[in-house]
Amino acid sequence: MLRALIRTPAEPFSCARRLLHSATASLVKETGLYGFDHLKTAKGFQRMVDDAIERSNELVNYIAGMPSAPEIIKSMDDISDTVCTTIDSAELCRHTHPDREFVEEASRASLRLNEYLHYLNSNPSLYHAIVKAEQNNHMLTEEARRTARHLRIDLEKGGIHLSPEKLDRVNQLNIEILQLCRQFNENIITDPGHVDIFPASHLPKKLHHLAKTIYRPSSFASKRSTGPDCNLKERGFRLVTEPSTLCSILQLVSDAEVRKMAYIRGNSVPRANLVVLDKLLAARHEFAEIMGYKSYAEFALKDNMASSPEVVLSFLNEMSKTVRPKAEEEFKKILDFKMGESGQLVEDLEPWDEPYFTRMMKSSAQNLDYSVVVSYFSLPQCIEGLKVLAQSLFGVKCHEIPLGHGESWHPDVLKLSLHHPDEGDLGYLYLDLKSRKGKHPICAHFAIKGGRRISETDYQLPIVALVCNFPGSNFASVHLHHSDVETLFHEFGHALHSLLSRTDYQHFSGTRVVLDFAETPSNLFEYYAWDYRVLRKFAKHNSTGDPIPEKLVQSLIGAKNMFAATELQRQVFYALIDQALHTMQPSSVKDTVSIVADLKREHTSWKYVEGTHWHTRFSHLVTYGAGYYSYLYAKCFAATIWQKILQQDPLSLAAGSALRSKFLQHGGAKDPTIILNDLVGNSVVRKQNGGIIPDITSLVEEMQLSNSS
Secondary structure (H helix, E strand, O other), rough: OOOOOOOOOOOOOOOOHHHHHHOOOOOOEEEHHHHHHHHHOOHHHHHHHHHHHHHHHHHHHHHHHOHHHHHHHHHHHHHHHHHHHHHHHHHHHHHHHHHHHHHHHHHHHHHHHHHHHHHHHOOHHHHHHHHHHHHHHHHHHHHHHHEEEEEEEHHOOOOOOOOHHHHHHHHHHHHHHHHHHHHHHHHHHHHHOOOEOOOOOOOOOOOOOOOEEEEOOOOOOOOOOOOOHHOOOOEEEEEOOOOOHHHHHHOOOOHHHHHHHHHHOOOOOHHHHHHHHHHHHHHHHHHHHHHHOHHHHHHHOOOOOOHHHHHHHHHHHHOOOOHHHHHHHHHHHHHHHHHHHOOOOOOOOOOOOOHHHHHHHHHHHHHOHHHHHOOEEHHHHHHHHHHHHHHHHHOOOEEHHHHHOOOOOOOOOOEEEEEEOOOOEEEEEEEEEOOOOOOOOOOEEEEEEEEEOOOOOOOOOOEEEEEEEEEOHHHHHOOOOHHHHHHHHHHHHHHHHHOOOOOOHHHHHHOOOOHHHHHHHHHEEEEEEOOOOHHOOEEEOOOOOOOOOOHHHHHHHHHHOOOOHHHHHHHHHHHHHHHHHOOOOOOOOHHHHHHHHHHHHOOOOOOOOOOOOHHHHEEEEOOOOOOOOOHHHHHHHHHHHHHHHHHHOOOOOHHHHHHHHHHHOOOOOOHHHHHHHHHHOOOEEEEEEEEEEOOOOOHHHOOOOOOOO
């Protein structure tokens, strides 16, 4: 996922929206973080910000002199590149660096430059220059014309056209929104909740490594006891209910009461985010109203493919209706299985039943032993899989290259170069994939530097980082669950989008596309984690070295398909929450908990549990604000591309060439509808009420949704 960085509403120089970027990676013996000389120490972030502001102010003054249209666009992109490099490096540092001083300095740098962005986004000289450049578009290339238009729209989305009083308020709201987003995410980390399990025998031994041993007075020991029993204590376990541990409890603990306690506790934190979310939604709504929109969703969607909340809701309701029959069939199968296991009549399923019984049903039906699956996916072998994919599809080799002294933030970090035999180096990729204490628990693609054309002969190479949190005592000992392999390939799809794009302007580099198109490459590359023709190339048993058996892969696919409709329905539900919260009026008497509960009852077969508020740890509400539906857009686009271009031969160099030349290399420099039509034909999208929605045919066929009664 993306997934994981904060975006501000005003966009021309809003870098973190499209993930993150580093400096030219020359191999030097002594350097700073990501190859920046400034970052040899944490205090270097202050100097880096000073230099970025000084350089940007020089460019602002130059642009104010109204040079030629091409020079205006190039200078605006220079500002964007200068500021984004600093903010984006700070964001990566903030999420990954083990040194607290670096994290704090990076946080200060990011906040300071985000405040400077508001000055840039409300600068009339820049706006007038962009308007002039757009009027003189006969002097511009097609990509430069698109850049000029986007910069003008983005400046207007920042409130440049407003009165000074309203513009001041918009800038205040932007800063407030940024701070609330950060607070929301910090609360998720600092208050993950916990559950105490007594007696200790109720927790399977396979989960003991996740727990802390605790004691309480034994029920046999009376307060008045004076005999030998008075000091008896009962042993138990405390488990922190952060998402991955909670998932393990819900899947592996047979005791329903323990699962219930864990579910309720894990979905009732952090309570502080109920207030933070209310404040965030109110600030976003006020911002949108000042900008002349009825809701934040209307503001956020205007320039996306969807174009309006009405189009998104139409798409989501269609998806909900389409998936419901099969999801209900799956619900009944789980209920029947629960009754069979209990040996008595069971009236209903509880939310904490789903992970436990579905895992059991998958293992039974597909004869799956998940411990065997893990033995084929050591982290080093999975990295080999990424290399195989890049070489087979695009003819590029991923070479591991040495890191300069001071360039890395942790010994586990690897650095790869993507090298093409004819084109040379295409870009650089840092891999920080293992979990460690203090590391932000995210899986995300960060760009450190975006690609752009510097001259006729020189191109600024993109530099990105993939960050994951796979557990293990050391790098070689890390073994991935298959869902982790899928996540790794998802993030690699983002990285390839950044590394293979070749745009003239940094503004459109790689993942810098409209939000409801950004997740398409990542969803497409998830297919590679399920294809035996690909997996056999790298998935080798950790003891024997034998490739993964085809029968085991088929069992994995069978297990995936068993409850695919339930999972799709869950994603529709999440997207509907996101839309509802960003279209509601702050004066509404309904709170966010009631909205979430009502949507769950309306669009799923599962109960809402009183007292829980799962959405207060749903970080996509802050990072994607009204845009979570994008994952479903991407799922539909990816299904069509896979079936029409890649399914027959997923490692075909010819198919990879088409994917690169017609899609990935354009970044955001081409309209996504044109990109999709060029790649797979015009059946991939449909026009609806002034917006664009994906054709769902390929996804419906893939999931066999049309066969449900």
